[in-house]
Amino acid sequence: MAKEELPGVLILDIGGTHGVLENLAVLLRKHFHLITMKEFLENKEEISKKIQSVFVFEYRPTIDRELLESLPNLKVIANSGVGVDHLDLKMISSFGVKVTNTPHAVADPTADMGMALMLASARRLVEGCQIAISPDTKHFAVDWLGVEVTRATLGIIGMGSIGYKVAQRARAFNMRILYHNRNRRRKEEEEAVGAHYCEKMEDLLQQSDFVMLVVNLTPETHKLIGKKELGLMKPTATLINISRGAVIDQDALVEALQNKVIRAAALDVTYPEPLPRDHPLLKLNNIIITPHIGTATIQAMHMMAEEAIANMLAVLNGHPIPSEVFPK
Numbered sequence: 001m002a003k004e005e006l007p008g009v010l011i012l013d014i015g016g017t018h019g020v021l022e023n024l025a026v027l028l029r030k031h032f033h034l035i036t037m038k039e040f041l042e043n044k045e046e047i048s049k050k051i052q053s054v055f056v057f058e059y060r061p062t063i064d065r066e067l068l069e070s071l072p073n074l075k076v077i078a079n080s081g082v083g084v085d086h087l088d089l090k091m092i093s094s095f096g097v098k099v100t101n102t103p104h105a106v107a108d109p110t111a112d113m114g115m116a117l118m119l120a121s122a123r124r125l126v127e128g129c130q131i132a133i134s135p136d137t138k139h140f141a142v143d144w145l146g147v148e149v150t151r152a153t154l155g156i157i158g159m160g161s162i163g164y165k166v167a168q169r170a171r172a173f174n175m176r177i178l179y180h181n182r183n184r185r186r187k188e189e190e191e192a193v194g195a196h197y198c199e200k201m202e203d204l205l206q207q208s209d210f211v212m213l214v215v216n217l218t219p220e221t222h223k224l225i226g227k228k229e230l231g232l233m234k235p236t237a238t239l240i241n242i243s244r245g246a247v248i249d250q251d252a253l254v255e256a257l258q259n260k261v262i263r264a265a266a267l268d269v270t271y272p273e274p275l276p277r278d279h280p281l282l283k284l285n286n287i288i289i290t291p292h293i294g295t296a297t298i299q300a301m302h303m304m305a306e307e308a309i310a311n312m313l314a315v316l317n318g319h320p321i322p323s324e325v326f327p328k
């Protein structure tokens, strides 16, 4: 089929020239006529009617009313990634447009990232690397001892599919696993990973050596971890965040890390992203920050594109949609 006859997909944020993005474009071109944001802006009049789907490639708040008003035939916005807090679902739905996400592709790489951050913080990997490459060779490990993950207690806040995959990995480290979630998991699922349910988040915070945040960002989870919650954690505990930055009250975290209320933090997400260069979190030495790379693997990029393509085709062909997200 000629590319013009295929349904048009507007690509947000795929404009790079990196090999991995070109590979995604190859996958998408099998089913769609690809339209970049640049092409769209240069030739809005002619192109806008052709666009039936939008592929959101990065976690950015890019879909506004003005864009939706300019796309009369839009049927679906396919988000890469599971979190859709950057999309105004109610507003999008008022245009009769569906939103989909990619929960399957993200679960393993994001859980891996949680483990990577926990291990890196526990064993002070970033400092170790800096010491190894520094010109001063007179460093003694005894001056910067880490802590062990093996047999420690891990508290997982948010036991959806990513949280559960973290628990599966933590079991291999003989960790004691606690979790807090809106809904308790089935008994068989708890037993399979040896996880204990804490109805009260406070109990989990008080007992855990590592607390990992894996919740969606919603009005209920906004600043879920603040001064009070940090104060409940052990002074030897580490806070890991692989969900969304705004789940933590960052001012309270700065204070807690400065005053050694907790041992350390390891964050893949912050607000805003990236943090301003003079942000106090960047001045601390008991923190590791990565730039929201939970799904930044070659494999995840491909799986997310495949999952998004399946979602878009289902909407356009009127089939059951594998992963639709509904406004609350």
Ligand SMILES: O=C(O)C(=O)CO
Pocket (backbone or CB within 6 Å): 059, 080, 081, 082, 083, 084, 106, 110, 242, 292, 293, 294, 295
């Ligand atoms: O899937 C998502 O929404 C992520 O942010 C993964 O890190």
